[in-house]
Amino acid sequence: MGQIQAVIFDLDGVITDTAEYHYLAWKQLADDLGIPMDRSFNEQLKGVGRKESLDKILEHGGKHLTEEEKEFYATKKNEHYKTFIQDITPDDLLPGILDFMKEIKEAGIQTALASASKNAKPVIKRLEVEQYLDTVVDAAQVTNGKPDPEIFIKGADQLSVxxxxxxGVEDAQAGVQAIKAAGMYAVGIGAEEALSQADWVVQQPSQLSLEELKRRLEM
Known part of the structure; x- marks a missing residue:
């Protein structure tokens, strides 16, 4: 691919892990609706959009709501989530990711965030990593979600690269598919069998280094 001009990061599972906050927010909403919900059921909601997640919870509890009521509760869940993420601090950064981000910036390589979350900007502000990201593309700026490549292409456009x-750096299969569909080199973080389409897979961010990335690109 030649020289790396930009690295585009996903947020959740790459820079931080907000899964616990999403669980707490859904749990609070389920309690509001009188629907029992535990961590094992929450596994069904991972990587699923807000409205689809609400439908799964309602089905689980045998409840029926109008579209207007669903809109109300989906918004309420987001309000719960925004309250919980106020507790995020730089201690919530995944181990090793900050060193990699600093290494990228010090090498003069541009960076972007490509997150499916509409709350990405307040999260990176609380994590204190804004200075390591040249631009942020969130769900509010795109029409199509991952695995569509739109969010990664927009990130490259905003950097003029x-x-x-x-x-692209991702932890989910849909994200890796989006990176590849955008015509980029894909780095996956997680289990190799789940991220088989990635060009390079590491189990955790602490295994990332610019030197190793460059070595692999030259192979």
Whole structure:
């Protein structure tokens, strides 16, 4: 691919893990609706959009709501979530990711965030990593969610970089598919069998390094 000109990061599962906050927010909403919900049921909601998650909870509890009521409760869940993420601090950064982000910036390589969350900006502010990101693309700026490549292509556009010279970093299969569909080099964080389409897979962010990334790109 030649020289790396930009690295585009996903947020959840790459820079921080807000899964616990999403669980607490859904749990509080389920309590509001009188629906029992535990961590094992919550596994069904991971990587699923807000409205689809609400439908799963309602089905689980045997409750029926109008579209207007669903809109109300989906918004209420987001309010719960926003309250919980106020507790996020730099201690919530995944181990090793800050060192990698600093290494990228010090090498003069541009960076972007490509997050499916509409709350990405307040989260990175609380994590104190804004200075390591040149631009942020969140769900509010795109029409199509991952695995559609739109969010990664938009990130490259905002940096004025050809996608062919970009590296995307993701922890989910849909995200890796989006990176590859954008024509970028894909780095996956997690289990290799789940991220088989990635060009390079590490189990955790602490295994990332610019030197190793460059070595793999030259292979």
């Amino acid at each position: 050809d996608p062919a010279y970009c590296v």
